[in-house]
Amino acid sequence: MNKSALCWIDGEIMPAVDARISVFDHGLLYGDGVFEGLRFYHRRVFREQAHLQRLQQSAAAIGLELPCDAPELSAAIAALIEGFEHADGYLRLVVTRGPGSLGIDPRSCTKPVVFIIADELRVMDVSDPRQGVSLHVASVRRMPASCLDPRIKSLNYLNNILARIEANRAGADEALMLNLDGNISEGSVDNLFIASAGRLMTPPPSDGLLAGITRDVVIEVARERGIDCSEVSLRLDALYAADECFLTGTGAELIPVRRVGEHEFRAPRNPVTPDIMRAFRERIDLECASG
Numbered sequence: 001m002n003k004s005a006l007c008w009i010d011g012e013i014m015p016a017v018d019a020r021i022s023v024f025d026h027g028l029l030y031g032d033g034v035f036e037g038l039r040f041y042h043r044r045v046f047r048e049q050a051h052l053q054r055l056q057q058s059a060a061a062i063g064l065e066l067p068c069d070a071p072e073l074s075a076a077i078a079a080l081i082e083g084f085e086h087a088d089g090y091l092r093l094v095v096t097r098g099p100g101s102l103g104i105d106p107r108s109c110t111k112p113v114v115f116i117i118a119d120e121l122r123v124m125d126v127s128d129p130r131q132g133v134s135l136h137v138a139s140v141r142r143m144p145a146s147c148l149d150p151r152i153k154s155l156n157y158l159n160n161i162l163a164r165i166e167a168n169r170a171g172a173d174e175a176l177m178l179n180l181d182g183n184i185s186e187g188s189v190d191n192l193f194i195a196s197a198g199r200l201m202t203p204p205p206s207d208g209l210l211a212g213i214t215r216d217v218v219i220e221v222a223r224e225r226g227i228d229c230s231e232v233s234l235r236l237d238a239l240y241a242a243d244e245c246f247l248t249g250t251g252a253e254l255i256p257v258r259r260v261g262e263h264e265f266r267a268p269r270n271p272v273t274p275d276i277m278r279a280f281r282e283r284i285d286l287e288c289a290s291g
């Protein structure tokens with residue numbers, strides 16, 4: 001917990017450590033709710049509309065009616081960023097089903113709760129992300145859409161947490177999750193790309209992953225630069241045969257993967273990852289630079 005973190009809740013902004021929600025909140029009791037993680041640079045949110053749209057889709061998918069619309073959420077975010085100590089940071093926007101009875105039935109919850117935390121960024125806990133992270137292929141599989149659609153960014157992250165616990169035990173920085181068919185799905189909190197002979201590939205959302213907003217930006221900048229980028233199902237052998245691999249996410253931005261299990265990636269002669277990382281950074285500066 002960071003003392004400088006701020007929280008917007010019920011129209012008020014306060015130190016996040018002082019913000020309170022009910023112990024009867026179904027977000028807490030059952031993971032019944034949705035959220036977004038956003039990032040701001042120079043006090044401007046990167047791809048805010050895409051995040052708000054995904055929040056609305058997630059909420060609609062679980063039958064949760066948002067108590068505020070996108071312009072109201074935008075205004076709350078702007079006020080929070082304005083009051084935050086730093087010009088760059090991370091936002092966690094959470095909508096819970098709200099307080100209700102101790103039964104699971106969401107009908108007992110009459111008023112959803114919205115809160116937004118602004119905090120400093122906590123990137124993946126590695127000493128130097130540019131050196132690349134290590135992945136552990138988790139035995140726990142990504143939840144199939146028929147059980148809980150991974151495209152819904154819900155408060156229920158236990159599937160991912162179990163994978164991350166395995167990675168922690170294996171001494172790796174992040175977990176790599178496969179779907180029930182054995183296709184690569186995603187990391188516990190990020191999407192995965194591989195590059196082979198200068199061509200990028202990433203699994204399609206139908207392989208059970210959250211359609212990351214950073215993933216979309218990477219596909220966009222790659223195509224703009226004439227780098228072939230396809231959404232295809234990938235099996236582990238394609239990953240091991242790849243020249244390069246990186247993860248994408250709001251927190252992670254783009255992080256190269258150095259190793260998967262015992263397999264080390266050898267730097268190819270003409271890597272595409274640094275080029276994509278540069279293009280990504282330029283895109284952030286273009287959309288968020290002040291002035």
Ligand code: PMP
Pocket residue numbers: 037160186187188189190191209210211212213214215248249250251
């Ligand atoms: N997959 C999962 C499971 C995630 O939690 C995240 C982080 N939101 C991502 C992928 C990356 O998505 P984004 O680029 O929108 O942050």
